[in-house]
Amino acid sequence: MRCRVAHIHSSLDFKESLDLGNLTHEIGRLQRATASLDIEKEAALKRLAKLTHPRKGKLPFPLPAQWPKIRAVLEEIKGINAKIRSFEQGFIGEGLKDREWYKHVGTAPYVSALIHSLSEINAHTLSPRLQWQVARIRASACLRSRPPLICCVDPPCSHAQGATTFPSITEALTLDRDVAAAQVEADKVALLLKAMAKRLEA
Secondary structure (H helix, E strand, O other), rough: OHHHHHHHHOOOOOOOEEEEEEEHHHHHHHHHHHHHHHHHHHHHHHHHHHHOOOOOOOOOOOHHHHHHHHHHHHHHHHHHHHHHHHHHHEEEOOOOOOOOOOOOEEEEEOOHHHHHHHHHOHHHHOOOHHHHHHHHHHHHHHHOOOOOOOOOOOOOOHOOOOOOOOOOOHHHOOOOOOOHHHHHHHHHHHHEEEEEEEEEEE
């Protein structure tokens, strides 16, 4: 994900540098935390299976003496499940520029796919505020972008498929051509990833 943002920055020939060091560090930390949680989850499930599944020559159900151990493992699994639930919620941020309703900082619909959808909207049916936003997004993408980062052909070409990673950073570079704004967004995303890793490590 970090490499894709770095590639976009370098391919657009910006004079200003973009420091992705913090973001790279926090991505690595989060990857290690999720891998560790996976190992913890598998170990807990194996212990639960050993306590609850019948073995040859044994009763087909756990004895009362096993119940406290089973309860302890179930509590551990409950804690792991809570961390997994909080993981995806950790990607929720402040919202994208001109799309405040879209708050996921990890991925977003590819911008060119959005532009293609907007091309089918009858602007006269929208409120003045929405008309302005549609016009801005169309103009930004079509006038200031170049393939393959954003493709505005109708229908979208192969470059228009998939999702945008780290959309707040990517769109600051591709739509706004603003490295300073991209740096601010990269630092915000790094802080979110740091908080996520801390929750998983706890």
